[in-house]
Amino acid sequence: MNWNKYIKDYQSYLRIERGLSKNTIENYGFDIERLCLFLDTNQIEVSPIKISDETVQQFIYSVSKEVNPRSQARIISGLKSFFNYLVFEDYRTDNPLELIETPKTGRKLPDTLAVQEIDSLIAAIDLSTNEGERNRAMLETLYGCGLRVSELVSLKISDLFFEEGFIKIHGKGNKERFVPVGKLTQKYMEIYQKEVRVNLTIKKGYEDTLFLNRRGNQLTRAMIFTIIKDLAVKVNLNKNISPHTLRHSFATHLLENGADLRSIQLMLGHESITTTEIYVHLDRSFLKEVMHSFHPRK
Numbered sequence: 001m002n003w004n005k006y007i008k009d010y011q012s013y014l015r016i017e018r019g020l021s022k023n024t025i026e027n028y029g030f031d032i033e034r035l036c037l038f039l040d041t042n043q044i045e046v047s048p049i050k051i052s053d054e055t056v057q058q059f060i061y062s063v064s065k066e067v068n069p070r071s072q073a074r075i076i077s078g079l080k081s082f083f084n085y086l087v088f089e090d091y092r093t094d095n096p097l098e099l100i101e102t103p104k105t106g107r108k109l110p111d112t113l114a115v116q117e118i119d120s121l122i123a124a125i126d127l128s129t130n131e132g133e134r135n136r137a138m139l140e141t142l143y144g145c146g147l148r149v150s151e152l153v154s155l156k157i158s159d160l161f162f163e164e165g166f167i168k169i170h171g172k173g174n175k176e177r178f179v180p181v182g183k184l185t186q187k188y189m190e191i192y193q194k195e196v197r198v199n200l201t202i203k204k205g206y207e208d209t210l211f212l213n214r215r216g217n218q219l220t221r222a223m224i225f226t227i228i229k230d231l232a233v234k235v236n237l238n239k240n241i242s243p244h245t246l247r248h249s250f251a252t253h254l255l256e257n258g259a260d261l262r263s264i265q266l267m268l269g270h271e272s273i274t275t276t277e278i279y280v281h282l283d284r285s286f287l288k289e290v291m292h293s294f295h296p297r298k
Contacts, residue, residue: 002047003032003036003047003048006047006048006049006086006091007029007032007033007082009089010028010032010082010085010086011025011028011029013085014028018173019173019174020172020173021150021172021173021174023150023221024172024173027074027078028078028081028082030078031074031075031078031079031082032078032079032082034063034075035056035059035079038058038059038062038063039051039055039059042058048082048083048086048091048092049086049091049092051096052096053096053099055096056079056096056097056100057100060072060075060076060097060100063075064103069103072103073102073103076097076100076102076103077102079097080095080097080098080100083095083096083097111239111240111241111245111248112245112248112249112252113237113239113241113245113246113249115253117237117239118139118143118246118249120235120237121139121228121231121232121235121237122136122139122140124231124234124235125139125231130196130199130214131214133188133191133192133195133196134192134196134197134211134212135227136188136192137188137189137191137192137211138152138211138224138227139228139231139246140184140185140188140189141155141181141185141188141189142243142246142247142250143246143247143249143250144181144182144184144185144250145167145169145179145180145181145185145250145267146179146246146247146250146251146267146268147169147179147247148171148172148243148244148247148269149221149224149225149242149243149244150221151169151170151171152211152224152243153211153218153219153220153221153224154170154209154218155167155169155209155210155211156168156208156209156210157193157208157209157210158208160181160189160210161178162181162186162190165180165181166178166179166180166181167179167181169269171269172269172271175269175271177266177267177269179267180267189210192211193210197210197212200212200214200216201215201216202216203215203216203217206218221243224243225242225243228241228242228243228245228246229241229242247268250268251264251267251268251276254267261273261276264276
């Protein structure tokens with residue numbers, strides 16, 4: 001029932017007026033498409049303008065049987081945003097999710113790796129191949145700079161300021177930040193650039209993209225996930241890890257070694273320090289040591 005037009009208009013609004021990233025916009029789209037699939041499966045023909053509270057509630061109830069509370073909360077949030085847009089544009093007078101409560105999810109602590117585990121992952125990379133040199137540079141960059149996987153795959157050569165010791169990152173919502181880059185990370189990035197990347201036939205449009213696949217195209221986020229998962233299997237690491245695990249480890253190890261939350265917030269590109277504060281809960285024994293070492297009332 002003509003959902004596509006409204007979805008496209010909504011995505012344009014997210015991109016142009018709210019300045020959201022491509023990945024975020026796609027995720028909002030997936031939530032609406034899931035609702036559309038539910039309507040098709042149940043042979044309910046209704047437009048987003050006419051859909052009732054009851055129908056949306058049926059969908060949410062159906063979803064609650066398939067996904068965990070965290071995913072359910074994200075879907076509800078995404079749909080609320082879509083229908084708020086329709087109200088804002090005067091397509092509807094109400095939001096059918098207005099009375100639907102988001103499930104309590106608690107605060108999930110991120111998984112992290114010990115320094116030795118990260119060293120084991122990197123040591124397991126086969127450096128006899130060109131892809132091995134690239135993969136080592138990528139893992140060192142993820143862990144050494146605390147990047148999101150989307151920031152890694154879109155990293156530009158023109159954003160590397162090695163003499164100053166920084167790289168420029170284009171983060172969520174196209175916000176820019178400068179992140180310090182250590183000598184070791186810089187070393188492996190330069191080895192990849194000068195010994196591997198220089199020999200690739202680079203596809204048009206990716207001349208400035210740092211990390212490329214063997215065909216000279218930009219790497220996908222899924223490819224980075226696969227590389228890390230395969231390395232974890234190779235070293236018998238019995239943890240469910242992803243590229244984000246290296247980012248979490250970056251923040252946790254900084255905190256454990258005495259860095260302040262505000263500095264970590266700036267390096268991670270968190271808009272609010274409350275997002276960064278989750279790392280305070282990871283190692284209570286470390287915080288106890290800090291208290292006994294520095295507070296006058298020991």
